[in-house]
Amino acid sequence: xxxxxxxxxxxxxxxxxxxxxxxxxxxxxxxxxxxxxxxxxxxxxxxxxxxxxxxxxxxxxxxxxxxxxxxxxxxxxxxxxxxxxxxxxxxxxxxxxxxxxxxxxxxxxxxxxxxxxxxxxxxxxxxxxxxxxxxxxxxxxxxxxxxxxxxxxxx
Numbered sequence: 321x322x323x324x325x326x327x328x329x330x331x332x333x334x335x336x337x338x339x340x341x342x343x344x345x346x347x348x349x350x351x352x353x354x355x356x357x358x359x360x361x362x363x364x365x366x367x368x369x370x371x372x373x374x375x376x377x378x379x380x381x382x383x384x385x386x387x388x389x390x391x392x393x394x395x396x397x398x399x400x401x402x403x404x405x406x407x408x409x410x411x412x413x414x415x416x417x418x419x420x421x422x423x424x425x426x427x428x429x430x431x432x433x434x435x436x437x438x439x440x441x442x443x444x445x446x447x448x449x450x451x452x453x454x455x456x457x458x459x460x461x462x463x464x465x466x467x468x469x470x471x472x473x474x475x
Contacts, residue, residue, distance in 0.1 A: 326470025328462060330364045330394075336464055337393040338369060339383050341400030341436070343376040350449035351399040351435060351457030358461035377402050377436050378413050381420025388428035394471075395431035395464035396424075399457050401449075404440045414438035431467035435460030 330336075336359060340352045352371060359369050370393070374383050377400040384396050398421050404410040417436050425432035435456050439445045447453040 324470060324473050326466040326468075326473070328362050328465050329469055330359075330362060330465050331468055331472045334364065334368065334394040334468055335392055336364060336369050336461075336468075337387050337396045338371045338461075339380050339387070339396060339398050340371060340373055341375070341377050341380060342373055344401035344403065344442075344445065347401040347437065347442075347445045347449045348399055350455065351401070351437075351460075354450060354455030354457035354459075355397055355399060355435070355461040358458040359465070362462070362465055364465070376400065376413070377417040380417055380436065381424055384421060384424045384432055385427070388424050388430045388432070391428075393430075394468040395433065397433045397457075397460045397464050398436055399460065400436040401445050402436065402438045403442055403445060410438070429471075431464055431471065433460040433463045433467070 338355050340348050380398045402414045421432045421434045437445050437448055448456045
């Protein structure tokens with residue numbers, strides 16, 4: 321029985337996309353910096369990573385769908401930050417974004433990595449954007465590299 325597993329070597333000539341929300345910029349800038357650093361640290365040229373800025377997390381899936389349809393990237397990393405408030409808006413945005421990203425990934429058979437933080441408090445986001453819980457942007461970039469590598473190996 322064959323065994324398939326990805327590793328952290330980006331496919332030759334691969335382009336990656338980062339779609340980042342401008343909402344909660346102190347958090348999202350740290351996530352983007354972490355993702356970019358991880359790509360470069362694993363051999364992806366800086367000019368092979370496109371960064372696309374959108375207003376908020378709600379706009380990320382439509383942008384991901386457009387990029388996925390163009391087939392010019394081997395993986396997409398979605399980065400943003402949704403913080404719980406006093407209304408249901410948090411659930412609508414966080415769940416809608418997550419569901420939309422999964423739909424894009426499945427519809428286009430393309431890795432779409434969900435690095436959109438959905439947290440209760442701003443301090444939770446800080447902890448995940450370079451704080452004591454690491455940098456989820458970096459983690460998302462590593463997942464993108466590994467999945468691009470794996471999908472290249474699959475029959």
